[in-house]
Amino acid sequence: MRKHQELRVWQQSMDLVELIYGMTKTFPSDERYGLISQMRRCAVSVPSNIAEGAARGSTLEFIRFLHIARGH
Numbered sequence: 001m002r003k004h005q006e007l008r009v010w011q012q013s014m015d016l017v018e019l020i021y022g023m024t025k026t027f028p029s030d031e032r033y034g035l036i037s038q039m040r041r042c043a044v045s046v047p048s049n050i051a052e053g054a055a056r057g058s059t060l061e062f063i064r065f066l067h068i069a070r071g072h
Contacts, residue, residue, distance in 0.1 A: 002055075004055070009050060010047050013046040013069070016043055017040075017044055017047060021043075049066070050065065053069070
């Protein structure tokens with residue numbers, strides 16, 4: 001099992017999550033369930049998929065989750 005916290009791509013994706021959450025705080029409240037929600041869920045999915053892939057037992061599974069995180 002890989003330690004996803006040590007992966008630079010995971011660290012950078014967590015930085016992106018923080019950036020998106022901070023930026024969307026300034027959006028109008030009527031976007032709370034629209035654009036804000038979509039942007040936040042999208043940002044969170046990247047490090048989540050990297051972490052899940054790192055926890056898998058095989059390199060092929062890890063690569064598959066990296067592709068998912070990348071959006072392919």
